[in-house]
């Protein structure tokens with residue numbers, strides 16, 4: 278694990294922290310757009326290294342957390358259909374729907390399978406021809422290519438018993454909506470490296486251009502993140518907002534053409550509902566007509582007719598995701614809401630801001 | 640809590656809750672041990688007594704199998720009470736249709752593991768259930784041991800004590816998960832650490848090292864065990880991340896799956912909490928043993944805040960090492 282260790286080097290860290298301190302001449306609120314950044318910051322105690330004027334706030338980048346309550350309820354309701362197997366990434370297992378969760382449904386007898394990759398769900402469908410396997414397609418640009426591949430494989434195998442409930446989200450549109458709302462004052466954005474390997478760093482150009490806000494694309498090691506923070510502070514200091522790429526190991530400035538072509542073949546852009554942000558035009562994808570045999574929405578339309586609107590929840594994840602409320606400011610935090618008895622998704626997801634605060638900040 | 644969830648068995652907070660609300664409240668918490676082994680007085684001798692059930696999928700994985708686990712697990716639990724393991728029982732629940740050759744291979748592995756650590760399997764039981772009522776084979780072992788050093792318990796750690804870890808963490812849980820999910824090419828580099836630690840632990844006791852607490856960090860990993868000890872002993876603990884050995888392939892796999900290696904199960908490791916004056920001597924003895932070559936002093940016990948475990952990260956900051964809750968869930972991206 279040499280690769281990882283190099284990016285956790287203590288001396289280098291101290292050197293960059295020194296540079297950050299000398300650059301931090303005005304208060305700066307830097308948003309980690311991505312949940313993985315939120316977790317890494319907490320796990321490495323980054324906040325304790327930063328000068329007081331520099332604050333980190335979490336953003337809308339935890340895929341489980343931004344999934345709308347209705348979409349979660351719909352997936353759980355699909356479990357009522359005959360001979361159905363619900364397949365999902367592990368993160369979703371304990372996320373509370375309005376009434377129940379996958380974990381509880383599994384205990385009550387619904388067939389729920391945790392898979393590590395969407396292709397495993399296709400394999401499951403192949404092995405169990407008498408069952409219909411529905412995969413919960415949650416995630417940002419990083420997971421979409423794998424789902425697209427799974428759908429293509431299912432099509433080439435002419436599988437009749439595999440479909441995807443696609444609730445994927447795309448990051449740039451959500452950032453635009455968040456910044457345009459003006460609700461939260463952000464001085465800079467740490468943009469997620471792994472999403473950028475798919476969409477390219479230029480996808481963030483509108484942020485400095487239209488909103489005058491500095492961006493840094495960076496990885497998930499503490500050193501990467503500190504370099505990103507330094508880049509943002511330097512841009513603020515110089516008064517020249519732009520998109521800096523401090524994640525030079527894997528990220529190209531241009532989008533990855535193969536991934537883009539795959540996504541365009543399987544998905545069309547669509548409006549999507551985000552928890553906390555509402556419906557954002559063009560911020561989601563739907564399965565294209567050509568593949569609609571693999572779309573759970575077209576295969577089981579009656580489930581959506583049965584679905585009751587989600588009742589209001591006391592959870593304030595929406596505000597947490599918009600960066601206007603810190604987890605500890607939620608009255609339920611650590612009281613009614615804990616990782617084993619979560620009220621909202623931010624407390625269960627491995628990338629959720631509430632989970633990070635609960636686990637690492639004590 | 641209406642139904643049993645898988646997380647009730649995962650060694651985290653849910654399991655603690657289940658034990659307290661269902662079992663302790665009925666069996667009486669006076670004599671019900673919070674340690675991995677109970678001890679009972681028999682004349683002038685103190686005996687250690689423990690039992691454990693084993694279910695694992697797949698039955699055979701790199702570095703071990705369910706039989707080796709069933710013997711080593713119970714032997715290691717006896718050792719945590721500073722006891723010399725004397726005898727084991729082994730009970731089997733077999734699913735109709737299980738291949739006899741599979742059972743033979745498991746029994747052979749149990750015999751070999753028992754012979755390796757000088758313990759005998761003296762009694763047992765077998766039940767067969769209809770296909771579908773169990774998954775291939777479940778094994779329950781119980782063990783009896785003679786306590787050689789009194790007072791070694793999860794409640795006996797003292798401020799100032801040193802924390803020794805006998806080797807790398809995360810190997811078992813990662814090996815089983817990769818084998819189960821047939822994940823990651825080249826996963827063979829990761830093997831379970833399943834092993835009985837009799838020789839290692841008894842040598843410390845015979846040398847008279849002032850051991851206060853021992854715990855084998857199985858389900859819930861070292862994060863689980865350290866938190867349990869901190870709570871039971873009403874002490875704080877601080878460990879140094881850079882000193883905790885992690886096999887590079889295990890670190891990479893956990894990184895890729897989004898698992899916290901400190902919460903992943905081990906089956907051949909021991910956390911040993913020892914008085915500071917004996918720490919160096921104990922470490923040297925451990926490092927001379929087959930299963931202890933990678934042993935390290937990873938941290939120390941403090942007094943406040945009671946029940947809190949902290950980690951110094953590799954970049955010099957400090958954070959809480961939280962106890963695991965529920966099953967380990969691999970992440971989305």
Ligand code: SF4
Nearest residue numbers: 592594607614621631
């Ligand atoms: S603490 Fe719980 S209830 Fe409050 S915002 Fe976070 S997840 Fe929602």
